[in-house]
Amino acid sequence: METPTKQQTDKRGFRTKREAEEFLASVENMKATGEFVSASSARILLSEWARGGSALS
Incomplete structure (x- = not known):
């Protein structure tokens, strides 16, 4: 959503719900196989x- 001055008013991450779900599935898969390392x-x-x-040891 944009304001009349063309400023974005909501957070955007994925274009579609399907893209978000596919990303979530890939992260869950990486976690299950031990490939995922959280940023923290x-x-x-x-x-x-x-x-x-x-720092990981």
């Missing part, structure tokens, strides 16, 4: 990365 789990401090350490 993937975070590592630059200092740890520089030392060759891992």
